[in-house]
Amino acid sequence: MTALLTKRIRTVSEKPWIWAFLGAFLVWLATILFTGGTGAGEILSAALAFATFSVIVGIGQMYVITLGPGNVDLSIPATMTFAGAVSMKIMDSQDVMILPGLVIALICGLLVGIFNYGLIRALRIPPIIATLSSSFLVQSCAIAYGRGIKIKPPELLADFTTTKIAGFPILAFCVVLLAVVMSVVLHRTVFGRSVHAIGQNARAAELAGVKVDIIRLATYVQSAVLAGLCGYLLSGFSGGASLNMGAEYLLASIAVVVIGGTSVAGGFANLPGIWGAALFMFLLVTMLNTFGLSAGIRLLLTGVIIVGVITLAGGRRE
Amino acid sequence: MFESQERLITMDGVCKTFGAVQALGSIDLEILTGQVLGIVGHNGAGKSTLISILAGTQRPSQGNLKFETAASVLPGYGVNQAQANGIRCVFQELSLCPNLTVAENARILHPAIKGVGWKARARALISNKLQEIFPGHGIDPDALVGDLSIAKRQMVEIARAFTKVDSPIRLVILDEPTSSLDAVIARQLLEHVRNFVDQGGACILISHLLEEILQTSHRVVVMRDGGIVEDREASAFTRTNLVEAMGSVAKEQDGTQRTSDIRQSGEQVLVSLQPKGQSDGHRLLAYRGEIVGLAGLGGHGQTDALLDVYRNKGCTGPALREESVPMALVPGDRQVDGVFPLWSIAMNIVIGSMRQLTRGGLIDPKAEAQLAADWKRKIAIRTPDVNNNILSLSGGNQQKALFARALASNAEIILMDDPMRGVDIGTKQEVYEMIREEVGLGRTFVWYTTEMDELAHCDHIYVFRNGTIVADLAGAEVTEQKVLHASFEDQSKSHSSAKAPAS
Numbered sequence: 038m039t040a041l042l043t044k045r046i047r048t049v050s051e052k053p054w055i056w057a058f059l060g061a062f063l064v065w066l067a068t069i070l071f072t073g074g075t076g077a078g079e080i081l082s083a084a085l086a087f088a089t090f091s092v093i094v095g096i097g098q099m100y101v102i103t104l105g106p107g108n109v110d111l112s113i114p115a116t117m118t119f120a121g122a123v124s125m126k127i128m129d130s131q132d133v134m135i136l137p138g139l140v141i142a143l144i145c146g147l148l149v150g151i152f153n154y155g156l157i158r159a160l161r162i163p164p165i166i167a168t169l170s171s172s173f174l175v176q177s178c179a180i181a182y183g184r185g186i187k188i189k190p191p192e193l194l195a196d197f198t199t200t201k202i203a204g205f206p207i208l209a210f211c212v213v214l215l216a217v218v219m220s221v222v223l224h225r226t227v228f229g230r231s232v233h234a235i236g237q238n239a240r241a242a243e244l245a246g247v248k249v250d251i252i253r254l255a256t257y258v259q260s261a262v263l264a265g266l267c268g269y270l271l272s273g274f275s276g277g278a279s280l281n282m283g284a285e286y287l288l289a290s291i292a293v294v295v296i297g298g299t300s301v302a303g304g305f306a307n308l309p310g311i312w313g314a315a316l317f318m319f320l321l322v323t324m325l326n327t328f329g330l331s332a333g334i335r336l337l338l339t340g341v342i343i344v345g346v347i348t349l350a351g352g353r354r355e
Numbered sequence: 356m357f358e359s360q361e362r363l364i365t366m367d368g369v370c371k372t373f374g375a376v377q378a379l380g381s382i383d384l385e386i387l388t389g390q391v392l393g394i395v396g397h398n399g400a401g402k403s404t405l406i407s408i409l410a411g412t413q414r415p416s417q418g419n420l421k422f423e424t425a426a427s428v429l430p431g432y433g434v435n436q437a438q439a440n441g442i443r444c445v446f447q448e449l450s451l452c453p454n455l456t457v458a459e460n461a462r463i464l465h466p467a468i469k470g471v472g473w474k475a476r477a478r479a480l481i482s483n484k485l486q487e488i489f490p491g492h493g494i495d496p497d498a499l500v501g502d503l504s505i506a507k508r509q510m511v512e513i514a515r516a517f518t519k520v521d522s523p524i525r526l527v528i529l530d531e532p533t534s535s536l537d538a539v540i541a542r543q544l545l546e547h548v549r550n551f552v553d554q555g556g557a558c559i560l561i562s563h564l565l566e567e568i569l570q571t572s573h574r575v576v577v578m579r580d581g582g583i584v585e586d587r588e589a590s591a592f593t594r595t596n597l598v599e600a601m602g603s604v605a606k607e608q609d610g611t612q613r614t615s616d617i618r619q620s621g622e623q624v625l626v627s628l629q630p631k632g633q634s635d636g637h638r639l640l641a642y643r644g645e646i647v648g649l650a651g652l653g654g655h656g657q658t659d660a661l662l663d664v665y666r667n668k669g670c671t672g673p674a675l676r677e678e679s680v681p682m683a684l685v686p687g688d689r690q691v692d693g694v695f696p697l698w699s700i701a702m703n704i705v706i707g708s709m710r711q712l713t714r715g716g717l718i719d720p721k722a723e724a725q726l727a728a729d730w731k732r733k734i735a736i737r738t739p740d741v742n743n744n745i746l747s748l749s750g751g752n753q754q755k756a757l758f759a760r761a762l763a764s765n766a767e768i769i770l771m772d773d774p775m776r777g778v779d780i781g782t783k784q785e786v787y788e789m790i791r792e793e794v795g796l797g798r799t800f801v802w803y804t805t806e807m808d809e810l811a812h813c814d815h816i817y818v819f820r821n822g823t824i825v826a827d828l829a830g831a832e833v834t835e836q837k838v839l840h841a842s843f844e845d846q847s848k849s850h851s852s853a854k855a856p857a858s
Contacts, residue, residue, distance in 0.1 A: 225717045227709045234706055237695040244665070244684045244692050245706050245760065304697050 053298020057313030060296075060346045061320050068324040080323055082204040088315035089212045090274070093267040094286050095293035095311040096219050097260030101164075102294055104253060105236040105303035108164050110260045112153055113290050114283025115172035117268030119179040120145040121278035124269050125188045132193040139269055146265025149175055150258030157257070158250065180280060187277065194273035208270065213312070220308035232256060236303030292318060296346050317346065360387040362423050363525060363557050364409070369418035371404050373747075378404040380581045381418070386526060391548060391558045393572030393589065395565065396601055397779040398751030399737040401581040402561050403447060406528045409559075410444040411437035424525075441525030443516040445532055447561075447750050447777055448690060449508050453501030457481055457511050460500055465520040484514040488547045489540055505688045506535045506653040513544060517551070526557040531750075533567060534776040535687070537653035537805045538839070545571045563751075563779050564806070565594050577601055598780060618642055618815070618829075625680055625768055625799050628664050630656060633823045639664075640815075641768070641799050646790065648813030648833075649803040651842045653773075656822030657803040661770045664801065683707055683766035685757055687773035687803075693757045694745055701727035701741040703756050707764035730759035735785070750777040758786060762793065769793070771802045775809065787812055807835050818842055 065084075069077040094113050101110045120142040128138035149171065156167035189195075200207050223229040231252045234242040243249045267286070272278040295301055296317060297310025321342060325335040364386040371379040379401045386392060386409075394402050407413040408420070411434040420432060422440050437444075451460045461481035462468050468476050478496040485492045494507050503511065509532065516527055529548070533541035548571060552558050562568050568575060568589075575592055577585035577600040585600045592600075626641035639660060641647045649657040665684050686692030695703055705712065705723050712722045727741045734755045738748060745753060754777060761769050775783055790800060790812065802813060810816055816833050818826035818841040826841035 221717070225720075227713060227718065230702075230706060230709055230718065233698075234695055237697050238691075240691060241686070241693050241695060242706075244686055246683065246764070247706070300697075304695070 054307050054310030054313055056346060056349050057297050057310045057317050059313075060342075061313055061317035064317060064320040064324045068320065068327050071324075071327055078204055080320070082201060082206070084316050084319040084323070085209040086199075086201075086206045086274075087319050088312070089206065089209045090267055090271050091286065091289045091293050091315040091318065092212050092216060092311050093270070094260075094264050094290040095297070095315060096216065096308065097263035098290040099294045099297070099299050099306050099308070099311060100223075100232055100256045101260045102291070102299060102301065103232050103236045103303055103306040104256055105239060108236075108303065109168065109291065110153070110257065110264075111165060111168040111287065112149060112172035112175060112261065113264040113267075114287045115175035115179065116146055116149045116261050116264035117271065117283035117286060118278065118280060119149070119175045119182075119268070120265035121268035121272035121282060122179045122182050122280075125190060125272050125278045126182065128188075128191050128194070130189050130191055132191045135191050135194050138191075138194075139266075142265045142269035143262050144265075145268075146262035147258060149265070150261030151254070153261060154254045154257040158254070176280075183280065189277050190273040195276065198270055198274040208274070216308055216312060223306055223308060228252065228255065233304055233306065236300075236305070238304075289315075289318065292343065296343065318343075360389045362386075363388050364423070365419075365421040366409075367419040367421060369405075369408060369415045369420070371401075371408060371413065372416045378581055379408075379415075382583060384576065384583065384586070386557055386559065387574075388525070388557045389552055389555055390573045391552050391560055391571050393568035393575040394559060394561045394578060395563070395568055395575065395597060396578030397781055398755075398777070399749045400578040400601075402578055403530060403749060404581075405578070406444065406530055406559065406561065409437070409526075409528060410434065410442060410446075438522060441523040442528065443524055443526070444528045445509075445512050445516045445530060447530040447534070449505075449512050451500045451508060451512055451515075454499065456497050456499055457494060457503075458496040460511065461496075461515050461518060464515055464518065465522075467521040480518050480520070481511070481514060484518045485510065488514050488517065489543050504654040504658070505691075506537070506540070509535045510540065517547070524556060526559065527551065528559045528561075530561045531563070531777050532560070533562060533564065535653065535773065535805065537651075538807065539652060541567070563777065563783075565597055565780065569594065569597070601779075601781070618645075626664050626801060628660060630660050630663070630819075630823050632821075637824050637827070639801075639817050639824060641801050643767075643799055644794055644797055645815060646794055646800045646802060646813045648810050648816040649801065649819060650810055650816050650838050651819035651825075653805050655819045655842075657819050658772050659822065660819070661772050661801060661803055664768075665770055680768055681764070681766045682768045682770060683761035683764045685761045685769065685771045685774040687771075687776050689750070689753055689757060689776075692772070694753055696744075696746055698745055699742045700731070700736065700738060700745050700748065700756055703745045704730055704741075704759045704763060707760040707766075711765055726763055730763055734759050734762075734789070735782070751779055751782065754778050755782060758789075762789065767797070768799045768801065771800065771804075773803050773805050775804070775806065807838065810838065 065080065068080060094117070098110055098113065101108050123145055124138040124142040127141050128134040153168050153171050156162045156171060157164050198208050231242065231247045234245065234247050235249055235252060239249060268278070268283065271282060275282070293311050293314040296314035297307065299306045299310065321339060325338055330338070362385055366382050366384040369379060369382045370377070382405060394405070396402050404413065408415050411432055414432070424440060452463070458474060458478040458481055462473060462477040468480070482496050485494055489510055492510060494503065494511060500508060500511065513529070513532055517524070532544060536544065545567065548558050548560065560568065560571060569592060572589045575585070575587060575589045575597070576583055577597065579601060622642040622644060624640055625643050626639065628639040629636070630639065639647070649660060651657060661684065665682055667679070695706070701724065704727050708726060709718055712718050712726065730736070731738065731741050736748065736755050736759070737752050745756060748756065754774065758774065775786070778786070794800065802809070804810065810833055813833070814830045816828045816830070816838070817824045818828070818838055820842055826837070828837060
């Protein structure tokens with residue numbers, strides 16, 4: 038019976054995420070065929086390093102999107118910038134402050150998450166508007182706090198975020214572990230099941246005994262805390278915080294969720310796909326750059342290929 | 356009755372399989388004009404599949420449909436052909452669009468209503484039909500369907516099926532049309548159906564309420580395991596042999612009224628609710644180990660009262676203040692309030708008991724599978740595998756899964772919102788039995804029902820009207836007359852509210 042159940046879960050979840058990995062593999066293959074095999078390992082190593090950050094915020098975004106139609110967290114970029122700027126200032130390039138800095142970054146995320154859900158619940162503002170407007174407030178705080186921007190990260194943190202063992206970034210390894218843990222949380226805990234239930238039918242979830250408000254609050258807080266963590270790590274990785282460091286993660290956080298095979302309509306999520314999709318996104322850009330195409334063509338192809346993968350991944354899931 | 360009964364549709368060896376599951380096996384059936392054809396059978400006997408084939412929403416795997424008005428129409432028979440041949444269908448899972456108004460939903464069925472002023476015409480069409488079938492219905496044609504109660508949605512769905520613009524109406528199929536309607540409205544509908552066939556129409560009526568079938572139909576077909584086992588004049592059947600033909604032993608309602616001295620024995624009060632708008636201070640009380648019934652006409656505040664209890668609003672009973680008693684709710688409107696459509700049957704059951712199945716923070720898959728398997732057996736959910744999607748079940752079996760969800764949980768109070776919609780008589784008897792067992796084990800039930808028979812199982816009954824309690828009857832003094840009297844009359848002798856608005 039158990040074997041049957043796990044087999045079933047596997048067959049259901051296998052289909053959507055396989056496409057993201059397949060896409061990533063094909064794009065990588067096309068790139069190294071073009072270069073004649075040179076740089077195959079380096080490209081992969083770089084992809085892992087950069088994809089790591091999309092995965093961290095993608096996980097948070099995935100939980101939020103799974104809450105059902107209309108749920109999305111648009112404050113991720115601002116939260117990253119804010120957490121990055123504040124933690125860099127607090128740490129002031131000193132190695133001993135690494136842990137306090139991390140805690141501060143996470144607290145920044147916690148506060149933003151609570152604020153977001155406060156707007157959504159207490160003021161009944163739709164999540165898109167609520168998180169978008171709160172992102173302006175948070176971004177303004179980051180700018181006001183902007184003196185933290187030029188500060189370099191502690192050396193130890195910079196090392197941790199950039200060190201590779203045999204080409205494999207340590208940070209990517211940690212985030213693979215994080216993904217495994219969050220995947221177990223998604224499928225095997227009361228919290229994960231509740232998120233799925235709310236995404237399918239919030240009213241039925243409430244009547245089945247799910248604490249809808251607490252779960253939604255926890256989901257938005259989790260997304261913001263992961264954004265805070267990402268801002269902290271990215272600041273370490275790229276030699277300090279900057280005011281537009283989060284910009285590209287607005288679209289990336291949503292794209293990796295959708296390409297990864299999670300249902301945009303909510304109620305159905307899968308985590309492995311986020312890794313596949315994040316690798317795919319990076320490798321796609323690398324491939325188009327390698328081909329030496331003009332900027333216009335690159336953007337055009339990026340759009341077309343993303344639509345193609347989403348269609349493939351989405352079409353298989355019924 | 357219409358004199359010349361002519362053949363309208365002939366089904367010839369129609370089969371339907373879903374993968375390995377055979378839903379229908381070789382059906383031969385004639386549908387005649389001027390006749391109400393009753394179809395009865397257990398949940399999953401194939402009734403709904405049969406009518407989906409007639410309505411063109413599903414293709415038969417084998418066999419032919421012949422229309423007298425046209426040549427053999429298979430293959431290629433679909434919804435459009437069914438419409439063109441004058442077939443109208445009221446599905447058990449209501450098919451209205453919740454985000455549109457009543458009038459807009461009426462327009463969907465009639466592409467002929469177009470051009471300037473279509474809305475006014477659609478509004479008039481549906482209002483007139485509602486007025487004709489359900490006088491005094493109180494439904495605004497501009498109301499959003501999603502805002503209507505399930506009973507009103509059902510009324511709109513029914514009235515819409517009977518509206519006529521340009522295409523003919525020859526056959527109206529009613530799948531459990533009265534499952535959410537109270538007795539008075541149901542009677543109005545059945546009267547209308549008789550009129551319709553007297554004027555030469557044909558009607559198929561599917562219902563688990565055998566009295567309704569026997570009183571309304573001219574001919575009755577009994578289905579079992581995807582086949583037809585009886586096809587005779589309605590007069591040839593009695594309640595007892597109908598139940599036998601369906602394949603379950605006829606258990607007469609055992610009228611053993613539970614001697615309810617619970618209220619005198621000083622048991623704990625678990626629920627104490629004052630409905631909004633109740634001005635005389637009267638409260639809904641439920642003592643531990645009691646079955647409390649909520650009666651009255653449909654949509655008079657019973658569901659709201661249950662939800663208020665569930666959400667702990669307005670409950671100021673001493674017991675509820677001190678400790679919060681775990682509660683579970685069995686929804687009646689399963690699409691809106693119950694089912695998680697992306698999940699398996701097992702996950703739909705287990706969600707009510709997740710916390711009890713958690714070991715070290717994780718839900719134990721073994722315990723989970725065990726619980727689902729146990730309840731599949733206990734409540735006889737008809738499925739080869741509980742890991743199949745919940746929507747693979749027939750409506751009645753989905754309802755069983757929702758019962759299993761509530762009963763499997765650790766809830767001490769179980770609230771039931773007219774939960775027997777679409778459940779067959781054999782299952783009902785089993786569930787009644789189960790409820791009695793659970794009461795013996797100390798559980799408490801608060802049960803809203805639109806079926807008079809079910810009130811016999813209750814220890815205490817509150818009759819609702821216009822959102823307030825108008826009568827409070829101990830089990831022994833419940834009769835249909837008393838309940839109906841209280842539902843309509845302001846001056847019921849027990850606890851009438853002097854300020855209740857006249858209806």
